[in-house]
Amino acid sequence: MTHPTFLPSLQSNQTLFDDMFNNLLSGLIVADSNYECVYINATAEQILSVSQQHLLHKNVIDILTPANYEKLLTQTSEQSHTDDDPITHKKTKVQAKVALQNQFEHTKKMYQAFIHHDCTILGLSTQGIGAPLLVDYGVSPLETEVGFFYLIEIWAKDRESRIQQEQYQNHQHLITRQMIRSMAHEVKNPLAGILGASQLLEKNFNQIMKSDGIVRYINDTKAQKVANYLSIIMDETRRLNNLVTQLLGAPNLPNWQVINVHEPLQHVLTLAEIQNPNISLVRDFDLSLPEITADKDQLVQVFMNIVNNAIQALNENDIVSPSITVKTRIQHQQTMGDIRHKSVLRVDFIDNGLGIDSELLPQIFYPLVTGRANGTGLGLALAHDIIQRHQGQISVTSQPGETLFTIFLPWQIRQITN
Structure with missing residues (x-):
């Protein structure tokens, strides 16, 4: 990692430097007086979807000039006249860059910070311009013995919105789950009575069929029907009982152990593979x-559910060259619940x-929600x-030709109450 020279005292302790800046919850970019990026922390890399190596020496004005140029011009009291003419749009973009550069110069001259809210900037990628990003950003001046930064x-x-949405969905999921469990408890007792009586x-x-005087009716059609009806009642009651048991969820706490995922x-x-060679x-x-701290058997259950769902979807729709790819990676700077993980x-x-x-x-993660007729x-x-009990996250995105289930898990559990 390239370290800037604006904090020479920290260069002697690289670990301290990395820990200080890479553990910030906000993205941090340091630019010199010529607007050239000299440093980017891990959070900024994640927000902009770009590596530090790719961002170094780029002009920060180019990065931060918003896609909605007119908003910046309004904020900076610059005049803007826009229409659908490409030349006009190009001129407007230049005006926006000049306006932003003037703000930077004002910050340097007056040693006064500024903040822009709800800016849509064009993120970067290794190919150039990336997807639009909705951000807030602030610019502060820093005068050091080696120069101005x-x-x-x-x-x-969008990250804040995603976190709020996840928290809301988790809350709604919990309410729905509790309601269904309450109903399942009410249903379970009558089912047990029906099964016991049948x-x-x-x-x-x-016993009656085998007793004297009744044995002649063993082959009687009506007697066979009665026996079949009893069998159906018991089978269906057992099936409903199993369904209710699943609705109530696994009562056992995770058996925490250190495992290789x-x-x-x-x-x-x-x-x-054995069951689906196609x-x-x-x-x-x-x-x-x-390694991670987890319940191995419960993770098998999670992975099995996801893989089996994918297999059934592929088989039911006769997909040409059906495939499932499973990837494992490290994800940096991930927020799960109210904890930001490095x-x-x-x-x-x-x-x-x-x-x-x-x-x-x-x-899709609510009980009794399914897209399959037999699901x-x-x-x-x-x-x-299960993933919630592991203090992790599970999400899904889908479009024709690709469905992606993603699971995030912490390396260690915060409070093990086994």
């Missing part, structure tokens, strides 16, 4: 990943099926609960 702090608005009735019926993944994928299962594993484990499950209905996506809608709900 601009400190630019960046806050991703078993007793079957036992008595068999590739062990449960390998177990699930090996079983899937589907290509690609392992894109980072074998250098640290790094976490990321597991991606990618299939090339038809995709999930867009109307179904927001409720129960419990597998992903249970997976969500």
Whole structure:
């Protein structure tokens, strides 16, 4: 990592320098008096989706000039006349850059910081311009013994919105889960009574059929129908009882242990390969990943649900060259719940099926929500609960030709209450 010379006292302690700036919750860019980027921290790399190496020596004015030029011109009291003429748009962009540069110069001259809210900037990528990003950013002056620098702090608005949305969805999921569990408790007792009564009735019926005077009716059609009806009642009651048990969720707390995440993944994928030789299962594993604290059996259940759902979707829709790719990586600067983690484990499950209905996506982790005719809608709900107990996150994005389930897990559990 390249370190700037604006804090020479910190250069003697590289670890301290990295820890100080890379653990900031906001993105930090340092630019010199010529607006040239000399440093970018890990959070800014994540926000802008660009590496420090790619950003170094870039002009920070080019990076921060918003895509909505007119808003900046209004904020800086510059006049703007826009229409659909490309020449006019080009002129407007130049005006916006000049206006922003003037603000930087004013900051340097007056030694006074400024902040821009709700700016849509064009993020960077290794190919050049990236996707639009909604951010707040502030620029502060810093005079040092080796020269003048601009400190630019960046806050991703979409990240804040995503976190708030996740918190809201988790709250709604919890309410729905509690309601369904309450209903399941009310249903479970009558089911137990029905099953017990039907078993007793079957036992008595068999005894009567074998008793003297009744044995002649063993082959009677009506007697066989009664026996079949009893069997159906018991089978369906057991099925409903199993469904209710799943709705109530696994009562056992996780059995925490230090594991290599590739062990449960390998177990699930090996079983899937044996049962579905027609589907290509690609392992894109980072074998250098640290171990995690988790319940291995519960993770097997989560991974199995996701992989089985993908397999069923691929088989039901007769996808040409069906494939599922499982990737493991380190994800830096990830917020889960109210904790910002320096790094976490990321597991991606990618299939090339038809995709999930867009109307179904927001409720996909709710109990009893399913897009398949023979599905129960419990597998992903249970997976969500397990990942929540592991203090992680699970999400899904989908479009025709690609569905992506992503799981984030911390390396260690904060408060183990086993």
